Amino acid sequence: MSSKIEGTRATFEDIASFDGKRTPLGTDKDDLEEVLNYRTALLAGKDEMEKLPLTLNVIRTIHSVLMNGVRGQHSDRGNFRRIQNWIGPPGSTLETASHVPPSPPAMLEALYEWEKYLHAEGEDVMIQLAIMHAQFEVIHPFLDGNGRLGRILIPLFLYHKEVIHQPFFYMSDYLEANRSEYYHRLQAISTSEDWNGWITFFLNGVVEQAQKTIGQAKSTLDLYEEMKSVIAKATNSVHAGSTQDFIFSNPIFSNTTFYQLPGVGKRTLIRILKELEQNRIVEISRPGTTRVPTLYEFRPLLKIVNR
Template structure:
């Protein structure tokens, strides 16, 4: 009897000493997978995902303030991606922190989310002058961990020690990434795949492959999940699948995290890339459709509220100017509005009273001084799905 040939999709294990124990560290084969991905079996999922992305791209081109939607959506992704890693901050926490309207929140959690926004925007801006590369990934990582709990975890540097995933010690780990001796070779191969055109795989398929490979290499001491999720959107922007960076999978992965982790492990242990890609493309479709729906409802909300102000406010001109700023920042104080609108304090306060009467904004601190107003219906749309892990 002839033994079946080994599956070239499977990696190899290297026995590695870690913290007084010997563990089996996994080294994946380079991308693309061999045998090749069965794209034909994924064609229906791929078509739905591409159609959903095209629809999202179309609506964002029609948004009156595309940069505002991007501003909020990037922050929502930052919150969700950080929640997967264990932070408890909400989108409202972050927005209030950014407008200096909040005291007493868990500052480390909010700082981590704020750092993620900074890392994401840095990566998107650098794509104008720098290709998607290991250098860019290190730059983003440096910003991600620049302050807070991650600043002792070698920000901007690939790891020089062995890490592991799950388990209280290396010997009980669920997964052990490649040893340091293999990491540079694996990362070089991944960077080459960023720019590979020989496989002729659709960009969405390649983005799904890149995400898993990065998570498997786990090249940093901390922040691998957040950078790995961000890579998907960066890659799709580089290859023209998205004109605006509005696809973020963290809500889908947060909702289905048990299946997500299982499928990552099935790629490593069984070479089952197709099951992962089916899941990934479904996530792209659902996420793009959710973003399309949110964008549509936000546009409708702004239009409806501005029409109500025009028809029902006794001071429509100033109320519209104040509303304009609430579209940009859902939490504001009267002092901030005086500074930003150029209106006098009595005029701003009268406009705020009018917007409260119309039910468009609400004051929620109950304080006499330093009152904070919020655009609550706008926040409800933005906050969907952003309860911390374990509370929803």
């Protein structure tokens, strides 16, 4: 969803079925790689924060990963910009731009103040989160990738403040659904200093997204409990538990990946997969050939993920 805001088109199914070689029909490989980089960059940020707090150096590392091998990679990835940039429709100039970020010297000063604010104590953390994200977008410190990186910083900041135990809280679904207001509220900060409008918009999104995420988590847990007896009955196998864990971890998978389930013989796995298919627990989404493995979907979980 974060990449979709920038115009990238790739579904969850596209990403889950992409093996690095075969691009799903109707999908741009560059789009897929941008989304995969987003995930890699988020996890790289988490790993960096095991050693260091959330700092400007960590953010530069995240940016380098985010832009590696994709569109914009030659825009001085991993480094704060040294030239003036601006935001506006194609063909706009510095004079006609909708937003002109600070010049490089002023940008560096703003970044140092922004970093101090990240570590300020005694603030309301959720308001601090809203201000942190907006200020990053206003400063626009990189030549490319600022939007995606600013959205990566939302879960990383909450993780940094120990509000969440893993950096897996995503605002992008809400921001994509309200894209016009998202940009309008950010713009209003610069044009009329409307911080209250931005903070209200952002915090409403936090509530809405949190409620949706909690609902998805509960539905997933309910489905997991329900499928215990279904899969055990269908497979009649001591490996029903590990089979269930596999399809919940991999709601889209190939037969070759399934056959690598540890501790189970391939002949047994072939039989189990056949039983799952016959009982319509999983369904074929792409038939295999001699060179391409068969792709399966666990659709009940995909419905929860995509709703």
